[in-house]
Amino acid sequence: MRDGMLELRDIRVSKGDDTLMTVDLNVPAGTIATIMGPSGVGKSTLLSLIGGTLDPVFSAKGDIILDGVNLGSVPPEKRQIGILFQDELLFPHMTVSQNLAFGLRQGGTAAQRCDQVRHALAQIGLSDFERADPATLSGGQKARVSLMRTLLSDPRALLLDEPFSRLDSDLRDRMRQLVFGHAKERNIPVLMVTHDKQDADAAGGPVINVGSDRQNLAE
Amino acid sequence: MMRAVVIVALIGPVIAGLIGVALPAIGYFPAIGRVDWGLEAFRDVIAWQGFGPAARLSVFTGLAATALSIIVSFFLLAALTGNGQKRLRLYLGPMLALPHAAVGFAIVFLIDPTGIVSRLIAQLVGWSRPPDVAIIGDPWGLSLILGLVVKEIPFLLFMALAALPPLAAFQRIKACKALGYGQMAAWIYAVAIPLYRAIRMPVFLVLAYSMTVVDMAIILGPTTPPTLSVQIVKWMASPDLNVRMVAAAGAIVQLLLVLAVFAIWLLIETVAKQLILRSAKMGYRIPRLGAASLRVGRFVRYFPVLFVCFLGILLLWSFAGFWSFPNLMPDGLTTRVWDQEAGGLTSALSNAAVIGICVAGVSTLCAIAVLESGKRVAPYLLFVPLIVPQVAFLLGLQVFMIHIGVRSGMAAVMFVHFVFVMPYVLLTLQGAYDGYDRRYDRVAAALGRSYWVILWRVRLPILIAPIISAFAVGFAVSVAQYLPTLLIGGGRVATITTDAVALASGGDRRVIASYALLQAIAAVGPLLIAAVLPYALWRNRKGLRHA
Incomplete structure (x- = not known):
């Protein structure tokens, strides 16, 4: 069934004999689901599992299904799952527009791609920053470029790894609206991990609480 | 795989060398017809x-x-x-x-x-x-x-x-x-x-x-x-x-x-x-x-x-002409030595440069290959060829090479330089790789880029400064090698270093000074360039300049 949904079926992430977390969750398209819990319980590990870049020291069971397709044997670069971290991780050796062009899906002529990048820059109010060094941008500007770079890759799902925790409080609100707004507009499922209750409230989707401490998790 | 090859290339010559020195020491040296153990x-x-x-x-x-x-x-x-x-x-x-x-x-x-x-x-x-x-x-x-x-x-x-x-x-x-x-x-x-x-x-x-x-x-x-x-x-x-x-x-x-x-x-x-x-x-x-x-x-x-x-x-x-004793400056300055030694200096320097570039280049590529495989070489293995005294195993390595029919010359010298250069190059790069933020790779993969694209367009450009400096360190180590060049080169590979040391006993001070100066510049120069190059390369990239 092709419904754009992200399904996590009986996922169990372990390190050696320790089970870090178990999750069973459906995230319908256009919904923002939140996984809440203190740092160090393996929330980020779950995201790297979904993205296909799980560190070999961990092991995982269960199925990840996106839009009806089991991702088990799909390499990370073919999954079309975007990810945003608390750091913007703009590539320091590229200009702002090179960063965006790197995200843009392949295809089109050079001129078309150039137009798309310009259009994207205009959308996030950074038209004058085409050739700027990403390191010279403000925190909010970097966050917007990072979001736009991910959106240009045309993701079918979006993962958010504590994406707003480094921002000032007023900026945080605006970024939440921007990110959630874009995700809903594109009608893709979003999975966010955070330890901030306000993130979960703003998302307005299902919330799953994982272990308040390590002992709970080991059970 | 790559790591195993590198480890064998580092430890193998040491072991072969130690065996090659132990056997003749106890009387077994068939190359000259001596097999009288004792x-x-x-x-x-x-x-x-x-x-x-x-x-x-x-x-x-x-x-x-x-x-x-x-x-x-x-x-x-x-x-x-x-x-x-x-x-x-x-x-x-x-x-x-x-x-x-x-x-x-x-x-x-x-x-x-x-x-x-x-x-x-x-x-x-x-x-x-x-x-x-x-x-x-x-x-x-x-x-x-x-x-x-x-x-x-x-x-x-x-x-x-x-x-x-x-x-x-x-x-x-x-x-x-x-x-x-x-x-x-x-x-x-x-x-x-x-x-x-x-x-x-x-x-x-x-x-x-x-x-x-x-x-x-x-x-x-x-x-x-x-x-x-x-x-x-x-x-x-x-x-x-x-x-x-x-x-x-x-x-x-x-x-x-x-x-x-x-x-x-x-x-x-x-x-x-x-x-x-x-x-x-x-x-x-x-x-x-x-x-x-x-x-x-x-x-x-x-x-x-x-x-x-x-x-x-x-x-x-x-540049000194006659320099009489308590004077603090030479009595006159002359380019005589530089003119007279130009030929010798040039060939010694170019030999050192050819060996250094090849060895440092191969070492850097091998180091990248090892680190890309996600493996690390334990430091104690890297230190083996550095701690075992050169004089103890190079001698045996030379015997060993004669025994298996390898001719001494440039290629043999390069191989043995690799044993001493590789550890420093790997140590230098290992730190940089450990410091690299792997989330860049995850972002790039999420943007639909494959391993090779990520390597070529993300990882190597970000790591270019440490890669260049690892190369320069390797070059400096190679240029300075005396004993390996002398012994494994069989006296036929003259570099700026072997020539300089050969002048030590009784050479003209001015000639010695010219060779020693060029040796120092050959070793230090690339390192200084490596320190400045990232600034030039990433002139407009603040995020990379501190690297």
């Missing part, structure tokens, strides 16, 4: 009239140079602030890259009876003739120890600076100060022991190296008798092939001597540690050390002065 060669070594002094010299220079280097380095580190550390890191590169031979010659020109120091004293007290004492080549090896200390302090400081961050030295010192300890006491009690533990491998490397160094010992060490390692090389060069067996036995003796001194050092370590721990238990605040240590720490800012002095004295001598 210890005759060892008897010849011990019968050499210089054996006693040479062995003593080896032990003394090793222990003295190592102990002095550690004490001075630790004093410097104890007095350093955060800014001082940053400055030190900046200065260390060029000092580290200066080849032992060039430093040795510069020291000769500075402190021998007709050197600059003696001329300065002469100006002050009115000597008209140089003092009639043997400063260079003194029987105690003091000038050799000086040369070693000058080179090993930067090495230990470099290793220590890399090991310091996880020790949280500043916080520990702050905590101790709150208990009434001074800077120096706090450093000794809270930092020195764990730091020493972290740099123990490099310390043993310094110890083995100081006992067995050849090029610097030829330049600064005593000559009648010379150090044991120099004598072994002399035996090696004998036209009588039977003497090779004596050389092999000498190499084994040298190796045993190093192991014995390692044992002594373990004892010294234990005693020093117990002394510190006991003093800490008694709560000694050692207040007097505090002020002294801070004064020593200020010397850090004179490092570049030393560096400029070394290059300056070589430069001056290479």
Whole structure:
């Protein structure tokens, strides 16, 4: 069934004999689901599992299904799952527009791609920053470029790894609206991990609480 | 896979070399028709009239140079602030890259009876003739120890600076100060022991190296008798092939001597540690050390002065005409030596450059391949070819190569350089790879990019500065190699380093200076370029310039 949904079926992430977390969750398209819990319980590990870049020291069971397709044997670069971290991780050796062009899906002529990048820059109010060094941008500007770079890759799902925790409080609100707004507009499922209750409230989707401490998790 | 290949390439020659030296030492040398097992060669070594002094010299220079280097380095580190550390890191590169031979010659020109120091004293007290004492080549090896200390302090400081961050030295010192300890006491009690533990491998490397160094010992060490390692090389060069067996036995003796001194050092370590721990238990605040240590720490800012002095004295001598004694400047300047030696210098330099570029290039590529496979080579494996004395296994490696029919020449020299260059290149790059933020890869993969695209367009560009500097470090290590070039090149591969050291006994000072200066520039130049290049390359990229 092709419904754009992200399904996590009986996922169990372990390190050696320790089970870090178990999750069973459906995230319908256009919904923002939140996984809440203190740092160090393996929330980020779950995201790297979904993205296909799980560190070999961990092991995982269960199925990840996106839009009806089991991702088990799909390499990370073919999954079309975007990810945003608390750091913007703009590539320091590229200009702002090179960063965006790197995200843009392949295809089109050079001129078309150039137009798309310009259009994207205009959308996030950074038209004058085409050739700027990403390191010279403000925190909010970097966050917007990072979001736009991910959106240009045309993701079918979006993962958010504590994406707003480094921002000032007023900026945080605006970024939440921007990110959630874009995700809903594109009608893709979003999975966010955070330890901030306000993130979960703003998302307005299902919330799953994982272990308040390590002992709970080991059970 | 790649890691296994590299490990075999590093350890294999050492093992082959040790076997190749052990067999002739006990009488098995079929290449010259000798298969009479026995210890005759060892008897010849011990019968050499210089054996006693040479062995003593080896032990003394090793222990003295190592102990002095550690004490001075630790004093410097104890007095350093955060800014001082940053400055030190900046200065260390060029000092580290200066080849032992060039430093040795510069020291000769500075402190021998007709050197600059003696001329300065002469100006002050009115000597008209140089003092009639043997400063260079003194029987105690003091000038050799000086040369070693000058080179090993930067090495230990470099290793220590890399090991310091996880020790949280500043916080520990702050905590101790709150208990009434001074800077120096706090450093000794809270930092020195764990730091020493972290740099123990490099310390043993310094110890083995100081006992067995050849090029610097030829330049600064005593000559009648010379150090044991120099004598072994002399035996090696004998036209009588039977003497090779004596050389092999000498190499084994040298190796045993190093192991014995390692044992002594373990004892010294234990005693020093117990002394510190006991003093800490008694709560000694050692207040007097505090002020002294801070004064020593200020010397850090004179490092570049030393560096400029070394290059300056070589430069001056290479252009000097007649230079009569107490004068501080030559009577006239001339380009005679440079004109006369142009041909020799060019070919020696281009040989060194070709070898250096190939070896450093291959080493850098291999290091990237190993690190890309996600594997790490344990540091103790990397240190094996550096700790086992060159004089002990190169001799055997040469025998081994003759045995399996490998011809000495450029290719063989490059291969053996790789054994000494690769560890430094890998150590340099391993740190950079460990510091790389893997989330860049995850972002790029999430953007739909494959492994090779990520490698080529994300990872390598971000890591380009450390990659260039790893290459430059490798080049500097290769350029400075004396013994491997001499032995494995079979005397037919002349580089700037082998030529410079060959001039040591009785060469014209001006010629020596020109070779030593070019050797120093060849080693240090690429490193300086590597330090500046990222600034030029990433002129408009703030996020990469601190790399």
